[in-house]
Amino acid sequence: xxxxxxxxxxxxxxxxxxxxxxxxxxxxxxxxxxxxxxxxxxxxxxxxxxxxxxxxxxxxxxxxxxxxxxxxxxxxxxxxxxxxxxxxxxxxxxxxxxxxxxxxxxxxxxxxxxxxxxxxxxxxxxxxxxxxxxxxxxxxxxxxxxxxxxxxxxxxxxxxxxxxxxxxxxxxxxxxxxxxxxxxxxxxxxxxxxxxxxxxxxxxxxxxxxxxxxxxxxxxxxxxxxxxxxxxxxxxxxxxxxxxxxxxxxxxxxxxxxxxxxxxxxxxxxxxxxxxxxxxxxxxxxxxxxxxxxxxxxxxxxxx
Ligand code: PBG
Ligand code: ZN
Numbered sequence: 001x002x003x004x005x006x007x008x009x010x011x012x013x014x015x016x017x018x019x020x021x022x023x024x025x026x027x028x029x030x031x032x033x034x035x036x037x038x039x040x041x042x043x044x045x046x047x048x049x050x051x052x053x054x055x056x057x058x059x060x061x062x063x064x065x066x067x068x069x070x071x072x073x074x075x076x077x078x079x080x081x082x083x084x085x086x087x088x089x090x091x092x093x094x095x096x097x098x099x100x101x102x103x104x105x106x107x108x109x110x111x112x113x114x115x116x117x118x119x120x121x122x123x124x125x126x127x128x129x130x131x132x133x134x135x136x137x138x139x140x141x142x143x144x145x146x147x148x149x150x151x152x153x154x155x156x157x158x159x160x161x162x163x164x165x166x167x168x169x170x171x172x173x174x175x176x177x178x179x180x181x182x183x184x185x186x187x188x189x190x191x192x193x194x195x196x197x198x199x200x201x202x203x204x205x206x207x208x209x210x211x212x213x214x215x216x217x218x219x220x221x222x223x224x225x226x227x228x229x230x231x232x233x234x235x236x237x238x239x240x241x242x243x244x245x246x247x248x249x250x251x252x253x254x255x256x257x258x259x260x261x262x263x264x265x266x267x268x269x270x271x272x273x274x275x276x277x278x279x280x281x282x283x284x285x286x287x288x289x290x291x292x293x294x295x296x297x298x299x300x301x302x303x304x
Contacts (some may be wrong), residue, residue, distance in 0.1 A: 001031060004140070005049065005050065005286070005287050005288070006048060006277070006288050006289075006290055006292070006293035006296050006297055007050040007051065007052055007091065007247070007287055007288065007289040007290070007293060008041070008043055008048050008050075008051050008052070008289075008290075008293035008294055009047075009051070009052045009053075009054060009289060009291060010031065010036065010039065010051050010052065010053050010054070011028070011029070011030040011031065011054050011055075011056065011187060011188075012024055012030070012031055012032075012033055012036050012053060012054070012055050012056070012073050012074065012077040013030040013031065013032060013033075013055075013056040013073070014032075014055070014056060014058045014066045014072075014073035014076075015056065015058050016031075016032045017032050017034070017203075018032065018033070018035075019031050019035065019100045021134050022182070022185060023185065023254055023257060024182035024184045024185050024186070024252070025182045025185075025186055025252055025255055025291060026106065026256075026259045026260075026263065027258070027259065027291075028186065028255075028291055030056060031184065033073060033076045033077055033080070033129070036053075036080055036081060037081050037083070037084040040081045040084070040085045040088050041085050043088075043293070043294055043297075044081060044085050044087070044088055046294050046297045046298045046301070047297035047298065047301050048293050048294060048297045049087075049088065049089060049302070050088070050089035050090075050091060050263070050287075051081070051088060051089070051090060051091065051122025052091045052092070052093060052289055053074055053077055053078060053081075053093065054090050054093050054098065054186075054187050054215070054253060055067075055072065055073035055077065055093075055098055055099075056098055056187060056188050056260040057069075057072060057073050057098065057099055058073075060098075060099055060100060060101040061099075061100070061101055061123070062100060062101055062102060062107070062108070063100070063107055063125070064099035064100045064106070064107070064125055064129075065094035065099070066099050067095075067096050067098075067099035067128075067129045067132075068125070068128040068129045068131075068132040069126070069132075070132060070135075072132070074092055074093075074133060074136075075132055075133065075135075075136045075290060076136075078090050078092060078133060078136040078137050078138050079136045080085070082136075082137035085172075088247035089139050089140065089213065090137065090138050090140070091138070091139065091140040091141070091142050091156050092133040092138045092140075092141055092142065093142050093143040094126055094129050094130050094133065094141050094144065094145070094150070094154070095126075095129075095143065096122070096125055096126075096129070096145065097145075097187075097189040097191070098155060098187050098188060098189045101192075102191065102192050102193070102237070103189055103190055103191035103192050103197065104117055104194070104196075105117065105122070105144070105146065105147075105192055106118065106119075106121070106126070106145050106146040106147060107121045107122045107124055107125060107195070109121075113198075115193070115194065116198055116217040117147070117192075117198065117199055119147050119148055122145065122147050123147055123149060123150060123153045125173045126143055126145055126147065126150055126154055127153055127154055127155065127157035130143070130154045130157060130158060130166075131157055131158065131161045132231055132252055133164070134158060134163040135161075135162065135167045138166060139166065139167065139224075140166065140167040140168070140169050140189075140223070141154065141158070141166060141167075141168055141169070142168075142169040142170070142171060142225075142284070143168065143170055143171065144171035144174065145199070146171065146174055146196075146199040146200055147199070149170070149249075150216075151170050151172075151215075151216045151220055151221045152199060152219035152220060153218040154168060155168060155219065155221060157232070167222040167223065168220065168221050168222050168223070169221070169222065169223035169224075169225060169247060170213075170216040170221040170223070170224060170225060170248075171218035171225045171227055172212055172213040172215075172217075172221060172224040172225055172226075172239075173201065173209045173210075173212050173213045173224070173225065173226045173227070173232075173235060173239060173246060174200050174201065174212075174225070174227045175200060175201045175203050175209070175227065175228065175232065176195070176196055176197045176200035176202060176203070177200075177203065177227075177228050177231075177242065177251070177253070178253065179231070179251045179252065179253025179254055180228075180251055180252060180253060181253055181256075182251065182252035182253060182255070182256045183251065183253075184251035186252060193274065199292055203231075206234070206235060206238075209226075209232075209234070209235045209239075210238055210239065211266035213226075213239045213242060213246075214242060217242055217243070217244050221244065222245075223244060223245050223246070223247055223287065224239055224242065224244050224245070224246045224247070225246065225247040225248070225249060225289075226239055226246060226247075226248050226249070226256055226285075227248070227249035227251060227252045227270070228250070228251040228253070229248035229249055229254065229280045229288070230250060230254050230276055230279070230280065233279060233280065233282050233283040234283075236248055236280070236283040236284055236285060237283045237284050239284075240283070240284025240285070240286075241284075245249055245286035246284060246285055246286055246287075247286065247287035247289060248280045248283075248285035248287070248288050248289070249286065249288075249289040249290075250276065250277070250280065250289065250290040250291070250292070252289060252291070254276070255290070255291040258273060258292075264267075270295075272298060273292045273295065273296065274296070274299070277290065277292070277296060
C-alpha cells in the first residue's frame with residue numbers, strides 16, 4: 001500500500017447551517033454540526049477509518065470555556081459521529097486556540113517576559129477539554145497546545161475519570177511553521193497579538209525536536225506526531241526509532257501548495273499527492289493526517 005493509514009481532519013462550525021468553503025484550502029469545508037455524521041459516513045464509505053475533529057465555537061472568551069462545554073461543538077460532533085458511524089475512529093484536537101478570544105493555545109497572563117501562555121493553568125484547561133471529549137466518545141485525544149507536561153497531565157486526568165482506554169496522540173514535535181496559515185483561516189484560530197514561537201519548536205532545532213517527542217513518550221503518549229510532515233522527514237525518521245507509532249501531519253500549507261500549483265496545471269495533483277505521502281511513509285510514519293485523506297482512500301481503492 002502506498003499510504004500509511006490516512007486520517008482526515010474535519011472542521012465543525014457551530015455557527016453555520018450549511019457547509020462553508022475554506023478559500024485557502026480548495027476542496028475543504030467547514031461543516032455544520034448537523035451535517036458532520038453524514039460527512040463522516042461518506043469518508044467511511046471511501047475507505048477512511050479515522051478522523052481528527054476541530055471545532056469552531058459560537059462563543060470565545062479569554063479562558064476558552066466553550067472548549068469543554070458539555071454541549072460544545074466538538075462534544076456534539078463526536079457523539080453524532082460515534083452514534084452513526086460506529087466504527088470510525090474519532091480523534092479530537094485538544095487545544096484552546098479556537099476557543100480563546102486572543103487566539104492563543106491556552107490561558108494567557110503576564111510573565112517576566114511579557115504576556116505569554118501560563119503553563120500550569122493551561123494544563124488544567126486541557127485536562128477538562130480531554131475529559132469532556134472522552135465523555136462524548138472520543139477514541140483518541142490529540143493535545144496540540146505544546147505545554148510542558150501536557151501528556152502526563154492529561155493521562156492522569158483521563159485515568160482518574162475512568163478513561164484508561166482513551167489513547168493520547170500527542171502533537172509531540174510541532175514546529176513554529178509558516179505552513180499553518182490556511183488552517184488559521186479554516187479554524188479561525190489566528191492570534192490577535194504575539195506568535196507561537198514561545199511554545200512551538202524553531203525549524204532549525206533538531207535536538208529539541210527529538211527531545212520533545214522523547215519527553216511525551218516518557219509521559220505516557222501512545223502515538224507521537226511530527227508536524228508539518230514534508231519539510232521535516234529527517235526528524236520523522238529519527239522519531240520513528242523511539243519505538244512508538246508516529247503520525248505525520250501534512251498541514252494546511254502543504255495542502256494549499258499542491259492544490260494551487262495543480263490548479264494552474266503546473267504539477268499533476270494525484271501524482272504529487274501520492275509521491276508526497278509515499279515519502280512521508282518511507283520516512284517512518286505509521287499514520288498520516290492529510291486533507292487529501294478522502295481522495296487518497298478512493299485512489300487506492302480504484303487501484304485494487
Ligand atoms: C493549533 C493547531 C494548528 C494546526 C493544528 N492545530 C495551528 C497552529 O499551531 O497555529 C495546524 C494544522 C494545519 O495547518 O493544517 N493548535
Ligand atoms: Zn492551539
